[in-house]
Protein backbone atom coordinates (compact mmCIF):
# COMPACT_ATOMS: atom_id res chain seq x y z
CA UNK A 1 0.00 0.00 0.00
CA UNK A 2 1.21 3.53 -0.87
CA UNK A 3 2.40 5.78 1.93
CA UNK A 4 0.66 8.70 0.14
CA UNK A 5 -2.07 8.94 -2.49
CA UNK A 6 -0.47 9.94 -5.80
CA UNK A 7 -1.60 13.45 -6.83
CA UNK A 8 -3.68 13.53 -10.00
CA UNK A 9 -3.25 17.29 -10.49
CA UNK A 10 -0.13 19.43 -10.33
CA UNK A 11 0.68 23.05 -11.03
CA UNK A 12 3.85 24.22 -12.79
CA UNK A 13 5.06 25.60 -9.45
CA UNK A 14 4.47 22.22 -7.75
CA UNK A 15 6.49 20.52 -10.49
CA UNK A 16 9.35 22.95 -9.81
CA UNK A 17 8.86 22.49 -6.06
CA UNK A 18 9.35 18.70 -6.31
CA UNK A 19 12.44 19.19 -8.43
CA UNK A 20 13.85 21.73 -5.95
CA UNK A 21 13.30 19.54 -2.88
CA UNK A 22 11.09 16.42 -2.68
CA UNK A 23 10.82 16.63 1.13
CA UNK A 24 9.61 20.25 1.08
CA UNK A 25 7.12 19.21 -1.65
CA UNK A 26 5.84 16.44 0.62
CA UNK A 27 5.42 18.79 3.59
CA UNK A 28 3.63 21.42 1.52
CA UNK A 29 1.61 19.46 -1.02
CA UNK A 30 0.97 16.05 0.54
CA UNK A 31 1.02 16.70 4.30
CA UNK A 32 -0.76 20.03 3.74
CA UNK A 33 1.45 21.89 6.23
CA UNK A 34 1.08 25.67 6.27
CA UNK A 35 3.27 27.55 3.82
CA UNK A 36 3.56 30.91 5.55
CA UNK A 37 4.03 34.09 3.52
CA UNK A 38 7.21 36.13 3.60
CA UNK A 39 7.69 39.78 2.76
CA UNK A 40 9.11 38.69 -0.61
CA UNK A 41 6.10 36.48 -1.51
CA UNK A 42 3.63 39.13 -0.37
CA UNK A 43 5.46 41.84 -2.34
CA UNK A 44 5.28 39.62 -5.42
CA UNK A 45 1.54 39.00 -5.01
CA UNK A 46 0.90 42.72 -4.55
CA UNK A 47 2.88 43.78 -7.64
CA UNK A 48 1.10 41.12 -9.72
CA UNK A 49 -2.26 42.46 -8.59
CA UNK A 50 -1.30 46.07 -9.40
CA UNK A 51 -0.18 45.07 -12.91
CA UNK A 52 -3.35 43.04 -13.41
CA UNK A 53 -5.44 46.14 -12.61
CA UNK A 54 -3.18 48.26 -14.82
CA UNK A 55 -3.77 46.17 -17.95
CA UNK A 56 -7.42 45.32 -17.27
CA UNK A 57 -8.76 48.40 -19.05
CA UNK A 58 -7.12 48.73 -22.48
CA UNK A 59 -9.45 51.54 -23.57
CA UNK A 60 -7.51 54.13 -21.57
CA UNK A 61 -3.85 55.23 -21.80
CA UNK A 62 -1.77 53.02 -19.55
CA UNK A 63 0.51 55.79 -18.31
CA UNK A 64 2.32 56.43 -14.99
CA UNK A 65 -0.71 58.23 -13.51
CA UNK A 66 -2.95 55.27 -14.19
CA UNK A 67 -0.37 52.88 -12.74
CA UNK A 68 -0.16 55.03 -9.63
CA UNK A 69 -3.95 54.76 -9.23
CA UNK A 70 -3.84 50.99 -9.72
CA UNK A 71 -1.09 50.62 -7.10
CA UNK A 72 -3.15 52.73 -4.67
CA UNK A 73 -6.22 50.53 -5.24
CA UNK A 74 -4.10 47.42 -4.70
CA UNK A 75 -2.59 48.82 -1.50
CA UNK A 76 -6.07 49.37 -0.07
CA UNK A 77 -7.03 45.79 -0.98
CA UNK A 78 -3.97 44.39 0.79
CA UNK A 79 -4.03 46.52 3.94
CA UNK A 80 -6.13 43.90 5.77
CA UNK A 81 -5.05 40.92 3.67
CA UNK A 82 -4.38 37.76 5.73
CA UNK A 83 -0.72 37.72 4.60
CA UNK A 84 -0.26 41.38 5.64
CA UNK A 85 -1.76 40.60 9.05
CA UNK A 86 0.30 37.40 9.40
CA UNK A 87 3.48 39.40 8.85
CA UNK A 88 2.31 42.08 11.27
CA UNK A 89 2.68 44.87 8.71
CA UNK A 90 1.04 48.17 9.54
CA UNK A 91 1.99 51.82 9.79
CA UNK A 92 5.60 52.44 8.76
CA UNK A 93 6.30 48.84 7.77
CA UNK A 94 3.28 48.79 5.43
CA UNK A 95 4.27 52.19 4.01
CA UNK A 96 7.75 50.86 3.36
CA UNK A 97 6.37 47.83 1.52
CA UNK A 98 4.01 50.13 -0.41
CA UNK A 99 6.94 52.22 -1.64
CA UNK A 100 8.77 49.07 -2.78
CA UNK A 101 5.68 47.89 -4.69
CA UNK A 102 5.27 51.28 -6.37
CA UNK A 103 8.91 51.27 -7.48
CA UNK A 104 8.78 47.67 -8.75
CA UNK A 105 5.52 48.13 -10.68
CA UNK A 106 6.87 51.30 -12.33
CA UNK A 107 9.74 49.23 -13.73
CA UNK A 108 7.47 48.11 -16.61
CA UNK A 109 7.75 51.55 -18.24
CA UNK A 110 11.44 50.94 -18.85
CA UNK A 111 10.76 47.48 -20.27
CA UNK A 112 7.88 47.89 -22.71
CA UNK A 113 5.26 50.27 -24.03
CA UNK A 114 2.21 49.24 -21.99
CA UNK A 115 -0.20 50.67 -24.60
CA UNK A 116 1.13 48.08 -27.05
CA UNK A 117 0.14 45.19 -24.76
CA UNK A 118 -3.05 43.48 -25.98
CA UNK A 119 -4.07 41.01 -23.26
CA UNK A 120 -6.16 37.95 -24.01
CA UNK A 121 -6.19 37.08 -20.33
CA UNK A 122 -4.77 38.39 -17.05
CA UNK A 123 -4.20 36.04 -14.11
CA UNK A 124 -5.74 33.50 -16.45
CA UNK A 125 -6.64 30.10 -14.99
CA UNK A 126 -5.67 27.26 -17.28
CA UNK A 127 -5.92 23.49 -16.99
CA UNK A 128 -4.69 20.77 -19.34
CA UNK A 129 -4.17 17.00 -19.16
CA UNK A 130 -0.48 16.21 -19.69
CA UNK A 131 0.32 12.51 -19.75
CA UNK A 132 -0.87 10.92 -16.50
CA UNK A 133 -1.69 14.17 -14.71
CA UNK A 134 -3.83 17.30 -15.03
CA UNK A 135 -1.77 20.49 -14.94
CA UNK A 136 -3.44 23.56 -13.44
CA UNK A 137 -2.04 27.02 -13.15
CA UNK A 138 -2.48 30.75 -13.59
CA UNK A 139 -0.82 32.71 -16.41
CA UNK A 140 0.10 36.25 -15.35
CA UNK A 141 -0.50 37.66 -18.81
CA UNK A 142 -1.47 36.06 -22.11
CA UNK A 143 -1.50 38.46 -25.01
CA UNK A 144 -1.47 38.80 -28.78
CA UNK A 145 1.87 40.03 -30.13
CA UNK A 146 2.22 42.42 -33.09
CA UNK A 147 1.85 39.52 -35.57
CA UNK A 148 -1.26 38.16 -33.79
CA UNK A 149 0.50 35.20 -32.21
CA UNK A 150 0.19 34.30 -28.52
CA UNK A 151 2.80 35.56 -26.04
CA UNK A 152 3.04 34.40 -22.40
CA UNK A 153 4.46 36.84 -19.85
CA UNK A 154 5.38 36.02 -16.27
CA UNK A 155 6.27 38.91 -13.91
CA UNK A 156 9.11 38.34 -11.47
CA UNK A 157 9.87 40.55 -8.49
CA UNK A 158 12.95 38.64 -7.34
CA UNK A 159 16.45 38.67 -8.76
CA UNK A 160 17.05 37.61 -12.36
CA UNK A 161 18.97 34.33 -12.75
CA UNK A 162 22.68 34.46 -13.29
CA UNK A 163 24.27 33.63 -16.60
CA UNK A 164 23.67 29.98 -17.50
CA UNK A 165 20.53 29.61 -15.37
CA UNK A 166 18.07 31.32 -17.74
CA UNK A 167 16.85 28.05 -19.28
CA UNK A 168 16.01 26.62 -15.85
CA UNK A 169 14.10 29.80 -14.95
CA UNK A 170 12.03 29.47 -18.14
CA UNK A 171 10.77 25.98 -17.21
CA UNK A 172 7.48 27.26 -15.75
CA UNK A 173 6.53 29.45 -18.72
CA UNK A 174 7.39 26.65 -21.16
CA UNK A 175 4.92 24.48 -19.24
CA UNK A 176 2.30 27.19 -19.70
CA UNK A 177 3.10 27.21 -23.43
CA UNK A 178 2.40 23.48 -23.49
CA UNK A 179 -0.91 24.01 -21.66
CA UNK A 180 -1.94 26.72 -24.17
CA UNK A 181 -1.01 24.45 -27.05
CA UNK A 182 -3.16 21.64 -25.62
CA UNK A 183 -6.19 23.73 -24.70
CA UNK A 184 -6.21 26.39 -27.43
CA UNK A 185 -4.68 24.32 -30.20
CA UNK A 186 -2.18 27.10 -30.75
CA UNK A 187 1.51 27.17 -29.92
CA UNK A 188 2.56 30.48 -28.33
CA UNK A 189 5.30 32.17 -30.31
CA UNK A 190 7.11 33.54 -27.26
CA UNK A 191 7.47 33.11 -23.51
CA UNK A 192 8.84 35.98 -21.42
CA UNK A 193 10.04 36.53 -17.87
CA UNK A 194 9.93 40.20 -16.86
CA UNK A 195 12.21 40.92 -13.88
CA UNK A 196 10.75 44.27 -12.84
CA UNK A 197 13.41 44.88 -10.19
CA UNK A 198 16.42 44.81 -12.51
CA UNK A 199 14.28 45.59 -15.60
CA UNK A 200 15.61 42.56 -17.46
CA UNK A 201 13.50 40.44 -19.78
CA UNK A 202 14.35 36.85 -20.64
CA UNK A 203 12.57 35.40 -23.65
CA UNK A 204 12.42 32.14 -25.51
CA UNK A 205 10.48 30.70 -28.43
CA UNK A 206 8.56 27.47 -27.82
CA UNK A 207 9.04 24.84 -30.54
CA UNK A 208 7.67 21.38 -31.29
CA UNK A 209 10.79 20.05 -29.62
CA UNK A 210 10.34 22.12 -26.44
CA UNK A 211 6.67 21.06 -26.19
CA UNK A 212 7.72 17.40 -26.51
CA UNK A 213 10.43 17.90 -23.92
CA UNK A 214 7.96 19.51 -21.49
CA UNK A 215 5.47 16.64 -21.96
CA UNK A 216 8.23 14.13 -21.17
CA UNK A 217 9.39 16.21 -18.22
CA UNK A 218 5.93 16.30 -16.63
CA UNK A 219 5.57 12.53 -17.05
CA UNK A 220 9.03 11.95 -15.59
CA UNK A 221 8.38 14.20 -12.57
CA UNK A 222 4.98 12.62 -12.00
CA UNK A 223 6.63 9.18 -12.18
CA UNK A 224 9.19 10.24 -9.56
CA UNK A 225 6.42 11.62 -7.32
CA UNK A 226 4.52 8.34 -7.72
CA UNK A 227 7.59 6.35 -6.66
CA UNK A 228 8.11 8.55 -3.61
CA UNK A 229 4.42 8.29 -2.69
CA UNK A 230 4.61 4.52 -2.86
CA UNK A 231 7.83 4.18 -0.89
CA UNK A 232 7.23 7.12 1.46
CA UNK A 233 10.78 8.32 0.75
CA UNK A 234 11.11 11.99 -0.14
CA UNK A 235 14.73 13.02 -0.42
CA UNK A 236 16.10 16.32 0.78
CA UNK A 237 17.88 18.57 -1.67
CA UNK A 238 20.00 21.07 0.15
CA UNK A 239 20.52 24.32 -1.75
CA UNK A 240 20.58 28.09 -1.38
CA UNK A 241 16.76 27.90 -1.20
CA UNK A 242 16.99 26.22 2.23
CA UNK A 243 17.41 29.59 3.92
CA UNK A 244 13.87 30.51 2.79
CA UNK A 245 12.37 27.13 3.74
CA UNK A 246 9.77 27.23 6.51
CA UNK A 247 10.26 23.51 7.17
CA UNK A 248 13.89 23.70 8.32
CA UNK A 249 13.01 22.76 11.96
CA UNK A 250 11.80 19.34 10.69
CA UNK A 251 14.44 18.82 8.02
CA UNK A 252 17.14 16.19 8.73
CA UNK A 253 19.69 18.36 6.90
CA UNK A 254 19.31 20.81 9.79
CA UNK A 255 19.02 18.24 12.58
CA UNK A 256 15.21 18.08 12.46
CA UNK A 257 12.87 15.09 12.60
CA UNK A 258 10.35 14.94 9.71
CA UNK A 259 8.07 12.60 11.67
CA UNK A 260 7.33 15.43 14.12
CA UNK A 261 6.30 17.91 11.40
CA UNK A 262 2.62 16.92 11.19
CA UNK A 263 2.15 17.43 14.93
CA UNK A 264 4.29 20.53 15.39
CA UNK A 265 4.27 22.54 12.17
CA UNK A 266 0.57 23.58 12.06
CA UNK A 267 0.92 25.43 15.38
CA UNK A 268 4.46 26.61 14.80
CA UNK A 269 3.66 28.04 11.35
CA UNK A 270 0.17 29.34 11.96
CA UNK A 271 0.00 33.09 12.01
CA UNK A 272 -1.60 35.49 14.46
CA UNK A 273 -4.83 35.55 12.39
CA UNK A 274 -5.49 31.80 12.54
Ligand code: SF4
Pocket residue numbers: 021023024236237238239241242245246247248251252253254
Ligand atom coordinates in the same frame (compact mmCIF):
# COMPACT_ATOMS: atom_id res chain seq x y z
S1 SF4 B 1 15.49 23.00 4.48
FE1 SF4 B 1 16.21 22.61 2.37
S2 SF4 B 1 16.57 20.39 2.26
FE2 SF4 B 1 15.30 20.81 4.06
S3 SF4 B 1 13.18 20.54 3.42
FE3 SF4 B 1 13.67 22.70 3.20
S4 SF4 B 1 14.38 22.96 1.09
FE4 SF4 B 1 14.46 20.76 1.57
